Amino acid sequence: MSEKQVPIIAFNQVDLSFGDTHVLNNVDLEIEAGKFYTLLGPSGSGKSTILKLISGQLTADSGDISFEGQRVNDVPAEKRKVNTVFQNYALFPNMNVFDNVAFGPTLKGMNKTEIKNKVKEMLNLVKLSDFVDREIDELSGGQQQRVAIARALANDPEVLLLDEPLSALDYKLRKSMQYELREIQQRLGITFVFVTHDQEEALAMSDWIFVMNDGVIQQNGSPEDIYDEPINHFVADFIGESNIVDGIMKEDYVVHFVGKDFENVDAGMRPNERVEVVLRPEDLDLTSIENGKLVVTIEDQSFRGDYYEITARDDDGNEWQVQATNSAIIGARVGLTFDPEDIHIMRFNESEDDFDARLESYEDDDEI
Numbered sequence: 001m002s003e004k005q006v007p008i009i010a011f012n013q014v015d016l017s018f019g020d021t022h023v024l025n026n027v028d029l030e031i032e033a034g035k036f037y038t039l040l041g042p043s044g045s046g047k048s049t050i051l052k053l054i055s056g057q058l059t060a061d062s063g064d065i066s067f068e069g070q071r072v073n074d075v076p077a078e079k080r081k082v083n084t085v086f087q088n089y090a091l092f093p094n095m096n097v098f099d100n101v102a103f104g105p106t107l108k109g110m111n112k113t114e115i116k117n118k119v120k121e122m123l124n125l126v127k128l129s130d131f132v133d134r135e136i137d138e139l140s141g142g143q144q145q146r147v148a149i150a151r152a153l154a155n156d157p158e159v160l161l162l163d164e165p166l167s168a169l170d171y172k173l174r175k176s177m178q179y180e181l182r183e184i185q186q187r188l189g190i191t192f193v194f195v196t197h198d199q200e201e202a203l204a205m206s207d208w209i210f211v212m213n214d215g216v217i218q219q220n221g222s223p224e225d226i227y228d229e230p231i232n233h234f235v236a237d238f239i240g241e242s243n244i245v246d247g248i249m250k251e252d253y254v255v256h257f258v259g260k261d262f263e264n265v266d267a268g269m270r271p272n273e274r275v276e277v278v279l280r281p282e283d284l285d286l287t288s289i290e291n292g293k294l295v296v297t298i299e300d301q302s303f304r305g306d307y308y309e310i311t312a313r314d315d316d317g318n319e320w321q322v323q324a325t326n327s328a329i330i331g332a333r334v335g336l337t338f339d340p341e342d343i344h345i346m347r348f349n350e351s352e353d354d355f356d357a358r359l360e361s362y363e364d365d366d367e368i
Ligand SMILES: Nc1ncnc2c1ncn2[C@@H]1O[C@H](COP(=O)(O)OP(=O)(O)OP(=O)(O)O)[C@@H](O)[C@H]1O
Pocket: 018, 021, 023, 041, 042, 043, 044, 045, 046, 047, 048, 049, 050, 197
């Protein structure tokens, strides 16, 4: 993150409990203007709570929340330049599309022509220009969601908060809305903070992802960083499919697992440190026993359209998920192979800061 730019939103050690439930645990985060951010995590991890703290619907027990460098903990919701789009749309059912979208601009005291222009512009943006006079109950779920987005954007927010806005839509509509939302964000250039529990959705849409679990940000980074370099078991397991086995980092670039030493590209740990080893299913190949780095027995397979998902087991009892272009024979003993750069090492209980420092130190070594 650039040092010069003041984040549009920042949390510093934000803590919140509901009675005995500790919902957010000293959360730090920074959001830069004009980008698409996603809060990703399982149900109950605290994602919506973060949105409510940004919008002013909730107040933190401790810590600072700031907008463009100004503390806003005590600034009421209506004074924040933020709007929220909810999963259930929260439209006014007794108003038509025009009146729903015109609601904010009318409250702001815009004149009739300005309001008309604003509504037209917003309905154009969400591709609903022909629906201006429709009643809300005459719209499909996808169309209602577009009205909700248009209504929120008509208030000219600096930040648009989106709380699982696509989860009620069917798979195809959801995919196309993902692209459209991304396009709208890029066209308007405002900041989007999007909440989802769907990792594929987060990877496809975001500039930057905060992965949450149990009220703690486990990792934040670009989709590529988080997918390629998960910092801990939770992130590796939650983002994409992962094979995770215990190992020992014997020395820099040599890791031992399933009874063998393997060359890899990680460094910066104590000699013989216990680690977890991550290998993604798409990075594994099945081959002959002679060419394999491990020997496995095929246990199961299912056809997934563009690949076979194969389950195999090594002689130590570890299960391996493999994505292969060719089918395998159940019960066959075959070789499993992978490249040194596909082995990702995770230290037990490493903090995100320590992880970043270690990554930087050996990236610097590589440059020498
Ligand atoms: N008003 C409340 N009173 C008591 N507990 C609450 C309240 N709101 C949220 N919680 C609890 O806080 C935790 C975090 O809730 P939050 O809604 O932020 O999670 P989430 O990650 O958005 O989950 P989901 O994806 O299911 O919406 C949950 O354990 C939830 O039960």
